[in-house]
Amino acid sequence: MLKEILEILQDDAHTTTKQISAMTGIPGAEVTKHIKQAEKDRVILKYKAIINWDKVKDEQVWALIEVKLTPEKDVGFDSIAERIYHFPQTRTVYLISGSYDLFVLAVGKTNHEIADFVSQKLSHIEGVQGTVTQFMLKRYKEDGEIIEEKEEIKRQPVML
Amino acid sequence: MSTNPKGQHRKYHTSQRVDQISPSGIRRFFDLLASVEGVISLGVGEPDFATPWHISEAAIESLEKGYTMYTSNLGMPELRQELSRHLKNDYNLEYDADGELLITVGVSEALDLAMRAILDPGDEVIMPDPCYVSYNPCVVLAGGTPVMVPTNEQNNFEIGAADIEARITSRTKAILIGYPANPTGAVMSRDKLSEIAEVARRHRLLIVSDEIYAKLVYGVEHTCVATLPGMKANTILLGGFSKAYAMTGWRIGYAAAPREIIAAMTKIHQYTMMCASTMGQVAAIEALKSGEDSATEMVKDYNRRRMVIVKGLCDIGLSCFEPKGAFYAFPSIKRTGMTSEEFAERLLTEQKVAVVPGSAFGEYGEGYVRCCYATSLADIEEALTRMKRFVDKHQKGGLT
Numbered sequence: 001m002l003k004e005i006l007e008i009l010q011d012d013a014h015t016t017t018k019q020i021s022a023m024t025g026i027p028g029a030e031v032t033k034h035i036k037q038a039e040k041d042r043v044i045l046k047y048k049a050i051i052n053w054d055k056v057k058d059e060q061v062w063a064l065i066e067v068k069l070t071p072e073k074d075v076g077f078d079s080i081a082e083r084i085y086h087f088p089q090t091r092t093v094y095l096i097s098g099s100y101d102l103f104v105l106a107v108g109k110t111n112h113e114i115a116d117f118v119s120q121k122l123s124h125i126e127g128v129q130g131t132v133t134q135f136m137l138k139r140y141k142e143d144g145e146i147i148e149e150k151e152e153i154k155r156q157p158v159m160l
Numbered sequence: 161m162s163t164n165p166k167g168q169h170r171k172y173h174t175s176q177r178v179d180q181i182s183p184s185g186i187r188r189f190f191d192l193l194a195s196v197e198g199v200i201s202l203g204v205g206e207p208d209f210a211t212p213w214h215i216s217e218a219a220i221e222s223l224e225k226g227y228t229m230y231t232s233n234l235g236m237p238e239l240r241q242e243l244s245r246h247l248k249n250d251y252n253l254e255y256d257a258d259g260e261l262l263i264t265v266g267v268s269e270a271l272d273l274a275m276r277a278i279l280d281p282g283d284e285v286i287m288p289d290p291c292y293v294s295y296n297p298c299v300v301l302a303g304g305t306p307v308m309v310p311t312n313e314q315n316n317f318e319i320g321a322a323d324i325e326a327r328i329t330s331r332t333k334a335i336l337i338g339y340p341a342n343p344t345g346a347v348m349s350r351d352k353l354s355e356i357a358e359v360a361r362r363h364r365l366l367i368v369s370d371e372i373y374a375k376l377v378y379g380v381e382h383t384c385v386a387t388l389p390g391m392k393a394n395t396i397l398l399g400g401f402s403k404a405y406a407m408t409g410w411r412i413g414y415a416a417a418p419r420e421i422i423a424a425m426t427k428i429h430q431y432t433m434m435c436a437s438t439m440g441q442v443a444a445i446e447a448l449k450s451g452e453d454s455a456t457e458m459v460k461d462y463n464r465r466r467m468v469i470v471k472g473l474c475d476i477g478l479s480c481f482e483p484k485g486a487f488y489a490f491p492s493i494k495r496t497g498m499t500s501e502e503f504a505e506r507l508l509t510e511q512k513v514a515v516v517p518g519s520a521f522g523e524y525g526e527g528y529v530r531c532c533y534a535t536s537l538a539d540i541e542e543a544l545t546r547m548k549r550f551v552d553k554h555q556k557g558g559l560t
Binding site: 008019022023024025 | 464465467468471472537541
């Protein structure tokens with residue numbers, strides 16, 4: 001039941017309790033209860049909009065930063081990751097398998113801001129062995145949404 | 161010069177057989193629809209999803225590789241094998257890919273072939289009323305005579321075995337059914353279907369079963385007619401890819417039937433159609449091989465919309481039988497005192513919502529309209545708001 005509610009909200013966080021109730025047949029009061037609980041349990045972290053910033057005159061610089069770490073005794077990667085993810089420039093931080101350890105998505109206003117973040121903050125953190133910074137050139141798809149404007153598919157006025 | 165059945169003078173003599181079937185009454189409607197801006201259409205009976213990308217991509221790749229020739233008349237062997245496997249998986253039915261399956265241009269062609277393959281002039285085919293608009297004309301065009309069995313909301317629009325039996329004559333050849341049903345959304349229970357199968361067996365009739373909506377059922381199980389005891393030998397099973405995999409424009413369907421019937425259907429098919437489109441067949445192979453997840457996702461979505469529209473219609477006072485399949489709601493509009501055609505036309509011009517009058521599906525569809533909910537939730541909600549305005553304005557005073 002909760003899973004179904006979450007699926008609907010993940011697709012459109014704007015969906016109201018009343019709508020969810022109509023879509024699933026779960027009584028409204030119960031929907032509210034589930035959502036409240038999910039928020040409390042941090043199953044639902046936040047409700048955000050996916051924005052195509054390219055359409056707004058507000059340049060942003062996105063960088064995908066590969067970070068190689070030296071694990072610390074006892075605490076492993078988690079404490080280093082924590083020191084990194086508290087920086088407001090980081091949007092996404094993942095521990096990954098492969099040739100490096102942390103994937104960091106950083107967002108800034110200028111290349112300089114990102115460069116400063118990497119050279120003066122990130123690379124100085126104890127346990128960070130090295131970084132590779134890749135600036136993003138173009139976004140095609142964001143969180144499941146295709147960015148290019150969709151041509152509206154017009155259904156032919158056919159019968160049945 | 162002579163006159164046609166409507167008394168108009170005409171220059172050309174078209175076949176009497178064609179003249180006796182009327183053009184779909186809905187056509188006029190969709191011309192009107194095309195001329196009005198801002199219409200929300202609950203009219204078209206097709207998924208609003210684009211074909212799942214992996215399916216389209218498989219077809220694109222086949223074009224790049226040059227798969228652009230005719231296929232075997234029966235359809236690509238790989239597609240028939242996949243289909244055979246699929247029928248085995250879903251229904252535990254054994255159909256030989258070589259001789260018991262035919263790939264057609266949509267279920268529409270399969271239906272036409274089936275009728276032409278089995279009917280002699282004057283043979284009768286029993287079918288439910290209301291039913292999909294093609295059933296009746298297909299029988300007429302094949303030289304047969306449709307025999308309609310009224311169904312109604314009280315009986316969940318299921319065709320009754322006794323009603324069928326009462327209409328059987330020495331000329332009866334087949335029973336034509338399509339469940340989950342267009343336009344009602346009705347699903348036949350296994351028990352009811354077994355009773356019909358029993359009648360068919362007793363009177364040695366074929367059942368032609370259009371199961372294009374087989375995968376679109378909500379909270380109930382679809383029963384394939386051919387799975388009923390002894391029925392595989394008496395069933396022409398028709399199915400396709402359009403609805404479950406959002407592939408209406410690809411035009412791929414199939415027939416599964418006893419060898420002699422498939423052979424007869426293939427004869428017509430090879431002289432009139434040659435084969436279904438190669439590109440579409442490649443897409444269908446991909447749909448069968450790995451389309452299940454996409455289909456399941458879409459069904460989940462349809463179900464949410466179904467819940468919204470059925471509740472919404474009931475809330476605005478258009479009582480609605482609960483459809484358990486396909487993607488149609490079939491609310492009663494009797495309280496407005498209008499005919500279904502009048503209702504649909506005025507709803508379109510006054511509130512810009514397109515629905516299909518129930519009368520398009522037969523005499524017993526009168527008093528209802530068909531609302532297809534394979535459209536976005538936002539559109540469904542807006543359509544319901546507009547319909548409420550319409551119903552509030554036009555409901556007969558004093559009715560509850």
